Amino acid sequence: MKNNSLKTAFFTTITMLWMTQNTKAQTEKEQRNSIIDSLYIQETENKHQRSKVLHAEPLYIDLIRDLGARKGEREWNVGLGLTDKNKYDEYIALVEYEWAPIDRLGLEVELPFTFYPSANATTPGSKLNGLKLATQYSFFVSEKLKTSMAIGYIHEFGLTSFNSYGNEKLFTGNTYNPFFIVAKRWGNNFHTLLYTGPSIEHHFETNSTHTTWQINSNFHYMIPGTRNFIGIEFNKEIQPKDFDITIRPQMRVEITEHLLVGIVTGIPVNRENERFSSFLRLIYEPKH
Known part of the structure; x- marks a missing residue:
């Protein structure tokens, strides 16, 4: 015992x-x-420089530059994606360069491509969608409130498909996209962001316009002790007599000090136009 x-x-x-x-x-x-x-x-949020609040940036509908950007910041992005369009598969690719020439002002140049490997009568032609030029200005940055606000504008010069080069007009129209952003960090790790504005497509051939309202709400959690995060985007589009929403779970992983990888899955709530999609973004931030 x-x-x-x-x-x-x-x-x-x-x-x-x-x-x-x-x-x-x-x-x-x-x-x-x-x-x-x-x-x-x-x-x-270095006190020796102009105010800036750390926010998690969404991976699919990304920002032109960090909110509260500082002069000299720059970034390269390469994106690759695949979407099941019910009757065919759509592959997308993009190359972006963004930089801040002065404090709080971001500029961006983007080349978005779309490819359709199984070409047939019902499949659109592969093409360089257009040349996208964008600007974004952070007009409100509060470290005390952990909140930032910005306005911006994206202009896209639409291009015809590759197989129509020389047979049709090279430029098919313009897309005008003003937008507004507000973001807030809750504590150290929780981030919310709203990105919204109209996208107005002007088609040269018919001289007509079509407007789509975009409302993109985001929630992210940054993993303690890292630059990695997990989160979700809700990409909503409102058109006359139509409403579409795609849910995009996502994660960002830091590979090196200057290289990050973003992985996104797209889940449409209404599958009338497409099914699931996936998207990969490589983010390279040169030393600043």
Whole structure:
């Protein structure tokens, strides 16, 4: 009986020591992550430079430049995607370059491509969709409120398909897209963002216009101690007598100090035009 009591006391002591060490290690890890988060935020919100708040940027409908951008910031993006369009598959690719010539002003040049590998009578022609030029200005940045607001404008010069070069007019129309952005960080890790505005397509051939309202709401959680995040975009389009919404779960992973990868899945709520889609974004930020 005495031996059993000694054994019980021994194992109880060992268990308590293990739990204490494990709790201590967990606490130390949380403290380290908290310190890294604080340093990352401080690095972004450097008091020696103009005010800037760290926000998580959505991966599918991305921003022209960081909110509160500082002069000299720049970034290259390469995107690859696949969408099941019910009757055929659509492949997309894009190349973007964005930079900030002065504080709080972002500029961007983008070349978006669309490819249809199984060409037939019902399949659109592969093409360089157009030349997109964009600007964005952050007019409100509050570190105290952890909130930023911006306005911007995207202009796209539409182009005809590759197989129509030389046979049809090269430029098919213009797309005018003014937009408004508001973002807020809740604590250190939770991020919300709203991106909205009309997209007005002007077709040269028919001299007609078509307007679509875009409302993109976003929620992200940045993993403690990293630049990685998980989140979700709700991409909503409102047209006369039509409403579409696509849910896009996503994650961003830091590969190196200057290279990140974003992975996005698209889930349409109404599948009348498309089914599931996927999108991959490579983000390269040169040293600044």
